[in-house]
Amino acid sequence: MQHQAVKDFLSNSDEHPIIDVRSPAEFEKGHIPGAHNIPLFSNDERAQIGKTYKHQGKDLAVKEGLKIVGPRMAAMVDQIENINPGKDLRIYCWRGGMRSSSVAWLFETSGYRCTLLEGGYKSYRGLMSSIFEELDIILIGGETGSGKTEVLQELKKLGEQTIDLEDLANHKGSAFGSVGMPEQPSNEHFQNLVIEEFLKLDPKTRIFVEDESANIGKVFLPEELWLKMKGSPVIQLSIDLEARVNRLVKDYGNNDKEELKSCILKIERKLGGQNVKAAIEHLGSGDLVSVARLLLYYYDKSYRFQLERKKSRIISRIESEEGHPKTLAVNIINKMGSEVLHGSN
Known part of the structure; x- marks a missing residue:
């Protein structure tokens, strides 16, 4: 997978679908126009993992996330097949961290080529400056x-x-x-x-x-x-x-x-x-x-x-x-x- 700065990331968005892997609530509040929401976690799951991360540390939060995501990985690949008949995807989360990297790994394992947004959605919002x-x-x-x-x-x-x-x-x-x-x-x-x-x-x-x-x-x-x-x-x-x-x-x-x-x-x-x-x-x-x-x-x-x-x-x-x-x-x-x-x- 490769990473791109925000303007380069957006330059080919008409040709390659943009996938927002944040929770539905985050997506509803605001997203890159034209993006498709394939959330890694639901709103409640994201909140729970956040609490685990804060109180019990990163390692336990990661394990908890894997338990949640594991059973639904095939369904996520099915979703992307319905969105994109091609093999190139653009993916982002909030900061360009674990959520987008994890989803990119899954999709690349399934034969897709993934580009991640450096700095995530936060960098997109920073364009306004x-x-x-x-x-x-x-x-x-x-x-x-x-x-x-x-x-x-x-x-x-x-x-x-x-x-x-x-x-x-x-x-x-x-x-x-x-x-x-x-x-x-x-x-x-x-x-x-x-x-x-x-x-x-x-x-x-x-x-x-x-x-x-x-x-x-x-x-x-x-x-x-x-x-x-x-x-x-x-x-x-x-x-x-x-x-x-x-x-x-x-x-x-x-x-x-x-x-x-x-x-x-x-x-x-x-x-x-x-x-x-x-x-x-x-x-x-x-x-x-x-x-x-x-x-x-x-x-x-x-x-x-x-x-x-x-x-x-x-x-x-x-x-x-x-x-x-x-x-x-x-x-x-x-x-x-x-x-x-x-x-x-």
């Missing part, structure tokens, strides 16, 4: 309903590098962000997904990202990325109110009214009792345009406050009455030109 440092990130900002996500999608179609953080988070970033979305990943796994997407891109070429808060719903951006974004240049979209109202009605109008009502109540203190009462009445009568207007009153005021803090970083303002995403994307590229913005932040 360096991956964002040299990137040219350009933020797309704008008031709620400006269609920033759609603009990112159009920029990608036009050949630009983009990262859709809200898509990775399964959340649209506001009090209404969970409406119509799947359950959010764990915070740790969200950050893994973010790392995975950035690793796919050319670090020497500009990357467009939506201007986000430190958190998107219940998950938080990697701190290193958030610090990078706080110093990155901003392209400010300025879209007429009517176009933004219509986009909100289109995006949210077909969702369950009770779910929308619960979201309105989340911002009751900031929106104000009278406005909340009016919004709920409009929602009940099906007047979604009036609901959207009331909500934008709150969100626009909040956004103007945030905008004041970053006005020195705004490198371009793009105004539009209709806010067509493709037109906005073309205008952004025309204004930016084809030059990578090295040193712009």
